[in-house]
Amino acid sequence: MLRVEDLSKHFAGVQALRGVTVDFPAGQVTALMGENGAGKSTLIKIVNGDHRPDAGRVLLDERPLDLHSPADARRAGIRVIGQEPEIIPHVTVAENVYAGALPRRRGRLLDRAALNAHVRDDLARLGFEHALDPGTPGSALTPAQRQLVEILRALTGEAKVIAFDEPTSSLGEHETEALFALIGRLREQGMAIVYVSHRLKEIFRLADRIAVLRDGSLVGVRQAAASTEGEIVRMMVGRDLSAMFERPDVPAGEVVLDVRNVTTDDVHDISLQVRAGEVVALAGLVGAGRSELTRALTGDLPIRSGTVSVAGRVLRLRHPGDAVRAGLGYAPEERKAQALFLERTVRDNTSLVILDRLRTLRFIRRGAERAAVREFVGRLRVRTPSIEHEVRKLSGGNQQKVVLARWLARRPKVLILDEPTRGIDVGAKAEIYHIVADLARDGVAVLVVSSELPEVLGLADRVLVMRNGRVAGELSRARASEEAILTLAMGLEGEL
Numbered sequence: 001m002l003r004v005e006d007l008s009k010h011f012a013g014v015q016a017l018r019g020v021t022v023d024f025p026a027g028q029v030t031a032l033m034g035e036n037g038a039g040k041s042t043l044i045k046i047v048n049g050d051h052r053p054d055a056g057r058v059l060l061d062e063r064p065l066d067l068h069s070p071a072d073a074r075r076a077g078i079r080v081i082g083q084e085p086e087i088i089p090h091v092t093v094a095e096n097v098y099a100g101a102l103p104r105r106r107g108r109l110l111d112r113a114a115l116n117a118h119v120r121d122d123l124a125r126l127g128f129e130h131a132l133d134p135g136t137p138g139s140a141l142t143p144a145q146r147q148l149v150e151i152l153r154a155l156t157g158e159a160k161v162i163a164f165d166e167p168t169s170s171l172g173e174h175e176t177e178a179l180f181a182l183i184g185r186l187r188e189q190g191m192a193i194v195y196v197s198h199r200l201k202e203i204f205r206l207a208d209r210i211a212v213l214r215d216g217s218l219v220g221v222r223q224a225a226a227s228t229e230g231e232i233v234r235m236m237v238g239r240d241l242s243a244m245f246e247r248p249d250v251p252a253g254e255v256v257l258d259v260r261n262v263t264t265d266d267v268h269d270i271s272l273q274v275r276a277g278e279v280v281a282l283a284g285l286v287g288a289g290r291s292e293l294t295r296a297l298t299g300d301l302p303i304r305s306g307t308v309s310v311a312g313r314v315l316r317l318r319h320p321g322d323a324v325r326a327g328l329g330y331a332p333e334e335r336k337a338q339a340l341f342l343e344r345t346v347r348d349n350t351s352l353v354i355l356d357r358l359r360t361l362r363f364i365r366r367g368a369e370r371a372a373v374r375e376f377v378g379r380l381r382v383r384t385p386s387i388e389h390e391v392r393k394l395s396g397g398n399q400q401k402v403v404l405a406r407w408l409a410r411r412p413k414v415l416i417l418d419e420p421t422r423g424i425d426v427g428a429k430a431e432i433y434h435i436v437a438d439l440a441r442d443g444v445a446v447l448v449v450s451s452e453l454p455e456v457l458g459l460a461d462r463v464l465v466m467r468n469g470r471v472a473g474e475l476s477r478a479r480a481s482e483e484a485i486l487t488l489a490m491g492l493e494g495e496l
């Protein structure tokens, strides 16, 4: 059993953990829940030897551990699958899995072919053989594949404790199921499992125990079987949440975004329209081409043929700046890599795309800038000591909120959101839904990519389902259901 006792950790301006004591019994899944910035990753990083606690200790089988580095944690049998997978871009999947510890056979390092075969066996054993090829270079991996590399890496060698920090946030349906089956086997083998996720459904399916953190303190631990989603949410946010989806019907206006026969390397002949006041969702399985399409619409991937118009004007999209000037806002899926300046402040990152509006002659109206930033940082409940704090010091979910705050503040004509609530806590999720509804009511045309079906159903007026780089079908709000979407996404229409 793993136990953390009286853990405290302070960062400049922030008390990340305050005297937290939690047991993680062997053979059980203990979920850690809490809002963005509550201290979940900090606890896991201390267990992994990434951070030293200011006070308190970590015990494994009642023995205190002296953890100065992840290597110490690894030797003790602790494995952590982090919130942001660390992948070496210019070496292959197989080499990434065994980075620093290439397997040997009869004292000799395995050659590349043998290493690939070895990793291919591991993948098959875990049920991930279709998701990942051992020879792919790290730089070519999708977020889901990077997550799988982290999991494979963690499972090499002897382990007693395994901690997952939001492992499913970039996985599709199929990989998620494979991961859950894997976690089930690890539990049976008697491992202590720590599991962090913002998805309540997932927690109640997997976890034996749920520990809730708020503002760095432990609120309580519940047996999952004896608790409810409502109770856990109340413990997390300290209040009841009003209904998540309350979207009034808004009559749609003129066509604002008009996509005609767009073809790129990955998507084929896509046509779609979004009207002012309309929220259209793009659903589909991971790899169906949804993110590729949104990236093409915003000038981030080249369009081979077809046109994109905003408010009747055909765009010339050579790079992302063209799209912004034409009134198109885009919060990408991989926010950290694609959208944030980590060394800059929350204010700089948020006001980036509204500066042109805040300028009088050559001067930026700083007061107006701060007010605009504060409004959205406040509405999304970004946990930061001040808006002058560097973004790299924020928790993962709070970094995500900063990118969203930026685009919500700009109120573009067209807003494209790729997985807007990935990694975001329930309270902020509800607020994001409200803001999207407000923007639509004000006449913004919104296109949302989401893998979370309840979110798609709750937000969208229409759902376009993609499959293999094409639009497989369209569902009106009235006809859309989880079943109807999955049927189209998987190409099972003929079988019904």
Ligand SMILES: Nc1ncnc2c1ncn2[C@@H]1O[C@H](COP(=O)(O)OP(=O)(O)OP(=O)(O)O)[C@@H](O)[C@H]1O
Binding pocket: 011, 012, 014, 015, 016, 034, 035, 036, 037, 038, 039, 040, 041, 042, 043, 083, 383, 384, 392, 393, 394, 395, 396, 397, 398, 423
């Ligand atoms: N390296 C750091 N420097 C400064 N502050 C930090 C650092 N790491 C974490 N913090 C702060 O500590 C607090 C807890 O962060 P932590 O990453 O543990 O949150 P979390 O519960 O994992 O949130 P999320 O759900 O967003 O991942 C946050 O206020 C965060 O800004």
Ligand SMILES: [Mg+2]
Binding pocket: 040, 041, 042, 083, 165, 395, 396, 397
């Ligand atoms: Mg975290």
